[in-house]
Amino acid sequence: MIQHYFDNKNNYECLEQWASNRTITRLFVVCGSSFRYFSDIRSKINELEEKGIKVFYFDDFKPNPVYESVVEGVKLFRQFRADGLLAVGGGSSIDVAKCIKLYSSSDKPGEDGGWLKETINVNEIPFMAIPTTAGTGSETTRYAVLYYRGEKQSITNKDIVPDCVLLAPQLLKSLPLYQRKATMGDALCHALESFWSINSNDESKEYSTLAIQEILKHMDGYLNNTPEGNEGMLKAANVAGKAINISQTTAGHAMSYKITGIYGLAHGHAAMLCNKALFPWTINNADKCVDIRGSEYLKNLFDDIAGAFGVDSIEDAVNKFEDIFEKLELDIPSVTDERLNELVHSVNALRLKNHPIKLDEDDMVELYRQIFDERGFYDVSVL
Numbered sequence: 498m499i500q501h502y503f504d505n506k507n508n509y510e511c512l513e514q515w516a517s518n519r520t521i522t523r524l525f526v527v528c529g530s531s532f533r534y535f536s537d538i539r540s541k542i543n544e545l546e547e548k549g550i551k552v553f554y555f556d557d558f559k560p561n562p563v564y565e566s567v568v569e570g571v572k573l574f575r576q577f578r579a580d581g582l583l584a585v586g587g588g589s590s591i592d593v594a595k596c597i598k599l600y601s602s603s604d605k606p607g608e609d610g611g612w613l614k615e616t617i618n619v620n621e622i623p624f625m626a627i628p629t630t631a632g633t634g635s636e637t638t639r640y641a642v643l644y645y646r647g648e649k650q651s652i653t654n655k656d657i658v659p660d661c662v663l664l665a666p667q668l669l670k671s672l673p674l675y676q677r678k679a680t681m682g683d684a685l686c687h688a689l690e691s692f693w694s695i696n697s698n699d700e701s702k703e704y705s706t707l708a709i710q711e712i713l714k715h716m717d718g719y720l721n722n723t724p725e726g727n728e729g730m731l732k733a734a735n736v737a738g739k740a741i742n743i744s745q746t747t748a749g750h751a752m753s754y755k756i757t758g759i760y761g762l763a764h765g766h767a768a769m770l771c772n773k774a775l776f777p778w779t780i781n782n783a784d785k786c787v788d789i790r791g792s793e794y795l796k797n798l799f800d801d802i803a804g805a806f807g808v809d810s811i812e813d814a815v816n817k818f819e820d821i822f823e824k825l826e827l828d829i830p831s832v833t834d835e836r837l838n839e840l841v842h843s844v845n846a847l848r849l850k851n852h853p854i855k856l857d858e859d860d861m862v863e864l865y866r867q868i869f870d871e872r873g874f875y876d877v878s879v880l
């Protein structure tokens with residue numbers, strides 16, 4: 498499917514254009530708590546209402562959304578007889594909207610996680626996404642993440658990709674600094690992991706290269722909340738999303754999910770922690786490459802990654818990645834032996850398989866020891 502992109506030069510005019518082109522009469526808006534800050538979009542939607550379009554707002558879900566919220570969303574979506582779907586928010590809002598689109602096509606009840614086991618042909622209800630963070634790239638991927646009974650569920654379906662995207666950098670103005678750092682880290686990890694994923698192809702590697710270059714170029718502006726920085730990072734995160742849409746993520750993401758769950762760190766923060774350890778480890782273990790293109794391919798790929806980082810060697814790229822981590826001043830938590838064991842045994846095996854080097858249990862123990870603060874690790878484990 499070809500996505501249609503709007504910029505926001507005309508102050509949300511494109512919303513009206515989209516609604517009119519797709520003959521939308523009943524618009525279901527999925528939005529997070531930040532929606533109250535976006536008065537310009539709200540005014541535009543109010544205008545649509547004045548012109549006769551019925552609007553329903555759904556915001557009854559939390560970050561890291563649960564399956565039950567989607568069941569409720571689908572119920573309301575059907576009751577409202579929506580013929581258009583708009584997601585405004587970060588990754589969670591867009592993922593909830595994707596799932597509402599997907600599961601509203603099912604003719605089976607969704608109770609007891611039923612939809613998670615079903616193969617569903619998705620409806621063609623018009624779906625626009627307006628991301629309000631620069632990180633997940635969810636507006637352009639076929640993935641959505643939900644939690645059911647405490648377990649992470651990865652939903653993958655090419656027909657849940659929004660058919661229209663509005664990139665409006667002014668929406669990033671109210672992002673708090675920690676969220677800025679974490680979402681930028683998420684986008685950088687998407688670009689890097691996609692680069693070395695065993696599923697990469699020429700197209701995804703082009704996206705990865707561009708995303709890394711643009712992230713580095715706009716990092717300072719974005720962290721300082723400049724209009725150019727926000728615009729550049731929003732586009733870079735979108736391009737990084739296109740890269741993982743082809744290649745999927747790898748060990749960095751697989752190892753990060755439980756860290757988020759246990760420590761409550763933002764997703765991108767946890768992904769940065771993991772890739773800080775995985776990046777040098779992957780280079781040092783290139784001879785154990787499992788990508789069918791071979792270890793020579795992987796070693797040559799390291800030159801491309803170094804080029805994207807604007808340095809001459811992969812070792813310098815690792816240093817640059819570490820410098821970014823330092824600059825972001827992201828915390829490094831400590832870990833107990835018990836926690837370490839829990840982390841190793843909860844790694845997402847599917848995502849791990851995309852990594853170019855096979856990781857066994859010992860490798861993960863070693864890596865998690867590197868990820869966490871050493872002083873914290875030893876202090877806690879001797880108690």
Ligand SMILES: [Fe+2]
Nearest residue numbers: 633683764768
């Ligand atoms: Fe991510």
